[in-house]
Structures are given as structure tokens and as C-alpha cells.
Amino acid sequence: MKKYTEMTQEELRSEYEALQKEYLKYSSEPLSLNMARGKPSPAQLDLSMPMMDVLDSKTVLNAEDGTDCRNYGVLDGIPEAKALFADMLGVTSENIIVYGNSSLNIMYDSVSRSYTHGVMGSTPWCKLPKIKWLCVVPGYDRHFKITEHFGFEMINIPMLPTGPDMDMVEALVNNDASVKGIWCVPKYSNPSGNSYSEETVKRLAALKPAAEDFRIYWDNAYAVHHLYEDKQDSLPEILSECAAAGNPDMVYEFASTSKISLPGSGVAVMASSVGNIADIKKSMTVQTIGHDKVNQLRHVRFFKNADGIAAHMKKHADILRPKFEIVDTVLREEIGELGIGTWTKPNGGYFVSFDSMPGCAKDIFNAAKKAGVTLTNAGAAFPYGIDPEDKNIRIAPSYPSDEEMKTAMHVFTLGVKLVSAEHMLH
């Protein structure tokens, strides 16, 4: 098919009318399909149901050091849970704090603690006139909500195929002491699915921050979330990279089992330097007596080790992979070389990032919505919900069934074509 940009006005108008006609079928009888969030599907949740049988009323709920996991105590996690996550993240147990069910909550608390009590003895951020934060865009909306909630000035850093634009990051971090952090999803990034290159990781680790309390917020949400066995992204381990570059305390790493076991009933962890861990525990010991050790034990006894997690993730991949392939196939078939959109084809994670022609994303979102396909809000992947070019749309293929995905993607691409044609006609 001809590129839209190469069509005559007449050809474009006739295409537009044909699209309108087809669109009317959907908008007059809207579907009810949701591609808004990265929610695992029921089939994926079923994979973890055997976890419900791992502990029963006859089980001795003792940790390997003898701790009765049923009682109070253990601030930073039972030893075998620390070991499991250290194994998964390629660090050691002394780098790990095991928390409750939500890594987002750890991130919020980390920002909040720095705001109220500072970082390793630095001035609490609430006492400073201005805090700036770097946001790799498009990125994860819930990250940006946290820094917005605390009133920080958020600065957009473009996400390149290699990761954040490091020239820009270095210029800002190394020269402006009010820049206190950067949100990173280094692997199978939300929403592009791209991973940072080795060079990007090394340049991040080698930053020379103007602020002593600058921290990289390294949300390793998709550390083990591969789609393929033969195409897997891998990154240098960030804690050791930072240590080697003379910045041992520069990173807070976050992860969870939300998309491994059950979202909301999983286990979340932080990995950081021994110095940061000690600093964090000073507040944590005031905040809580400890997190849910029985659930930690349930996870350890189910997964056993990083190999057990990897084996489990293959089952997730078998369910997710066809959906990602449907996204790519429909996009190739329907949008292909029309010149009205580009998209990513990740090796893992939960998202595909689609870029329309500038100025079209909101209209595409609305067209899909009217036909009964809910997408993540256009602009959501940007601070303050503002996509400067109004072109990015996040596609979350995990929740709908394969059949639903085909329909949803057809409606989506119809919306893209319709809106693009309309924009070009005006």
C-alpha cells in the first residue's frame, strides 16, 4: 500500500472514507477490551496457584536460622529470602532488604525518607529550595507521579535505543547540585521494551554528581522477564559497576515478584550498598517491626533459587510471547510502511511503545476508546502527563486473550489510520 504521505488528497480522502465506514461498525457497537495496564492475565496468575499449597497448617514456619516466621521481628528479611533475591539480581545478601508487597511503595518511601531525613546525613530535601529529577521519557507514569507529588521539577531525558541520552544526563547531574535523582527502568524498559546498552550503564556508573545525595533509582522491574529463550537482553550489574567507578552508594535498585508470582501478594526488595542499607534501616526500624516473613518463606520454598525463578518465567513467556507477536504482526500488516507510525519489538517486559505522527496520540486514544478499546492515557508516559509531541502510546498486551488482542490491535490500527488521515486532510 502507498504511504499516506505519498497519496494525493483525493486518494487520502477516499482512504479516509473507507476507514470511517469500518470504524463506524466498532463505534456503534463498542467492544470492551483493556490494554491500559501491564496486568498479568488469569492464565499467568494460574501459574502461581501451586504457591497456595507450599505452606499448610502442618508446616514448620521457621527460617533457616531458626527464626519463627510467624512472630514479630526481622527488619530486613529472612536469610533465605535475601539470598534468593541476591541470586536473582546478581548481588550479595548484605546488599538486600526484603520489604512487603510493593516495589513502588519502596520507591515512594525512599523519596519520602530523603525528603524528611536526607540521604546519609545530607540536608533533608524538604529544607532545600528546589529539587530536580531526571525522567527518562517515555517512561513509567507511576514513577513520575511520585516526584510530582513531592513537587520536584522533572526534566525530560529522551530514551534512545541505547537508553537515556547520556550527554544530557551527564551535563545535568555533574553540574547541578539540585538534581537529586533519575528514574531508570534499565531492562525491557517501560514502555519501549528496550534495554540500556553496556556503555550507557558504565556512563551512568561513572557519573560525577554535583550533589552528594544524588541517587540513581534503578527500577529493575523486568530483570528476569524475557520473552524468548534465544534472544535475551543482559546488562552489567549496576551496584558493582558503581562501586568500580568510585560511586559505591550512588544507586538504589528495586525489584519485586509482582510479575513473577502474584501482583499485590508478592515480595518486593531493594538492593544497594552496605552504606545505603545501614542509612535506610535507621528510618525503617522506626517505621515497622518487619514485613511479612510467612510470605517470604512461601516464595522461597516455591521458587527455591534463581534457576527456579527462571524456569517459572519461561512459563510466563510462553503465555506472553504470542500476544507480543500479535501486536507486531497486526502493526506490520496494518501500519507497515504507511509512514504513520513506528513501534518497538522488545525481547522482554510488558510493553510495546508506539509512536504516531506528532499531534495524533490523544486522538488515537480517543478513537480507540470510543470503539471500546482502552489504552493507557496518551501522555501518561511523560511527567505531568504531557507528551510534548503528542505521539506516544503504550501498548500493554498482557491481559487480553490472544483473540481479544487481535481484535484490539485491529481497532487500534484502524484508529491510527483514521486519525492520521484526518490530520493530513486538515
Next chain:
Amino acid sequence: MKKYTEMTQEELRSEYEALQKEYLKYSSEPLSLNMARGKPSPAQLDLSMPMMDVLDSKTVLNAEDGTDCRNYGVLDGIPEAKALFADMLGVTSENIIVYGNSSLNIMYDSVSRSYTHGVMGSTPWCKLPKIKWLCVVPGYDRHFKITEHFGFEMINIPMLPTGPDMDMVEALVNNDASVKGIWCVPKYSNPSGNSYSEETVKRLAALKPAAEDFRIYWDNAYAVHHLYEDKQDSLPEILSECAAAGNPDMVYEFASTSKISLPGSGVAVMASSVGNIADIKKSMTVQTIGHDKVNQLRHVRFFKNADGIAAHMKKHADILRPKFEIVDTVLREEIGELGIGTWTKPNGGYFVSFDSMPGCAKDIFNAAKKAGVTLTNAGAAFPYGIDPEDKNIRIAPSYPSDEEMKTAMHVFTLGVKLVSAEHMLH
């Protein structure tokens, strides 16, 4: 036996020497007994082991509104969990937020949120020059640690048999806008075990705070933790009392199942006005996607309703009651009318509060410690760990076995007598 105060110096010296001799037996071969914290005993934890069988891999983990509890979502708790805790606390579901495993964490977060974002639109406390907080003493050390951590000035309010000294509370709250809160454990208070009188509750509800963002932090930790079937303390419901007095938003109530099901693996809740709940959710929705709904479901299916909780608490009482009676019996037998100590005899909760002669508590703590009996640090029940009269000691009878309690209490009373005699001889 003669009161120590009525003994001659000679009689006292001979008593002291006899005590020393007996004490030497213990200090030369120390025991290893711990009465430091309000930890349930293994026998109590066993009561909740059937919870481990409530959900298995065949269970449909849907909430009553159809929500799949295994997936993301539901910020404030599944409907049946809200209903369970509303039932337990005598409020309605719209007053409830169900959280994670720790009510202490909710309290910390409430203080932290007020500090960073204010209360219902008021100035964030971090922007104010001074925050004062009322601490009913003796009280719960972990409460005081929170307000100490945020640098608030803590003001001691004596705990009377009827509850906090309300003349003092009214004078401070109603006249000083820098007073932003008060820590209360209204029922079977930590550590006295006393409950606030109806008049105290009504006077609290009728406060006319100088600060619009003053809140009563109502830690109803022992709401259903009775020791007796025929002697149970009951208090007016605080939310409705505040509403009736024209202060609908003045209270944050906290509770948890930590000492009902399993500490660390229970469910914690907050109860407050609809206005406060809406205000809190504005931050909470940034902080987390939601808490552990599977564990909420596990609790609801195990306990069913407030009657189910009450029936379960009777089993706890059957285990705890003998231990509290040992405490009282040994104290009566060993200290009795010697004039060197007084103590409480609560109808519920986890603690007995012992007052020695002024200036003796630290020495008693050390004497017990040297003989292998660990008590809560002397002074712990006061802000900054400073008991102005150095006389209060918290006794936590729950964890040791009955036999251990007898020995531990014997050693404790020996320490009380020894230290008292020593102080009177000098």
C-alpha cells in the same frame, strides 16, 4: 512481712544480705528468659495455623465483588475485609482503609504524610518551625520513636487510672496551635493495661484544638484483647463521639490482627472520617497500587466476622490469663505490702506496669538482666527513653511459658527487693 520503710537499718541490712545471697545463685548461673516485648507465645501462634489451610491451589481467589485478588488493584481493601474490620471496630466500611501487615507502619506513614504534605490542605509540618506532640506516659516506646524521629517536641501527659490527664491535654491542645497530635492507646493501654474512662473519651472528642490539623492518633491495638469473659473493658466508639462533638475529622484510628492472627503476617487497618480517608488516599494512590489482597481474603475466610474474631480471642485469653495471674500472684506474694512497688492488674492487653520506688527502675532492670531475665529497658515507656522518676518497668508476660514466668517473676521481685533495700541503705 514488715514494710521496708518501717524496718530499722539493722533489719534492712539483714534483709539485704539474705537477698544478696539468694540473688548470687541466679547471677552466677544466669537464666535466659525474655519479658521484654509483647510477643505472642508459640502456643498462641499455633492457634492461627489453620489459616494456612484456608486457601489452596484450588480456591477461587475472588473477592465478593468479583475482584481477582491475585492481580493488581484495590487501593483500600477488598469489601469483605473492610466489612470485617468495620464490624470489629464498630464503624462502617466507608471509614476503613485496609493496609499491609503493620499498623505501626500506618502510623509512621500518617506522621510522614502530614510532615511532607500536610493534613487536608494545611501547611506541611516540615514547613513549620516547631511541632509538638502529646505523649501519654508511661506509653508505647515505638510511638515515641516515630515522633522523636521527626524531631517533634514531645510533652509528657501522665496516664491516670481514667486515662490521660485531661486537664493538661485540654490546656495544651486548645491553646497551642503547634500541638498537632497525641498518642493514645485507649483500651488495655500499653503498658498499664488500663482503659480510658467514658468521660475521658468524651472530653477527648470535645477538644477544641487550636490547630485545624490536630489529630488524635488512636492506637486501638488491644480492641478485642480481653483476658476475661466476665470482666471486659469497653469504651465509647471514638469516631462517632468526635462526630457528635463537632470534630468529625479529629481522629485517626489504627488496629491490626498482629496479636489476633500472626504478627508480621496479619492485616492492619485505619479507621477515620470519610474526609480523612479521601485526603489520605491522595497520597496513598501515589505510594502503592494496593496491599496484599490474598492475605486479606485469607483473614476474612478464616475469621468470617467480629464474632469469629471474638471466639478466636477467647483461645488467646485462655493461654494468656494464667501468665497474667502468675505475675499478679508472685507480685502479691513477694512484694505485697512491702511498700516498695505497685502494679496494675489489667483485664486485657499484653502488659502489666510496675512502679518501683523512685530512682530504682534502671537498677532493677540491670539486676534482672544480670540474673538472665530481660525486661523492657527501664525508661522505654517514656519519650527519649527518659523516665523522670526512674520508677516504671513494663512487664510483658505473653512469651515465656507458665513455668518460666514463675521463675522470671521470682527473679524480678528479688531484684526489686534487693535494689530497694540497697537504695534505702545508702
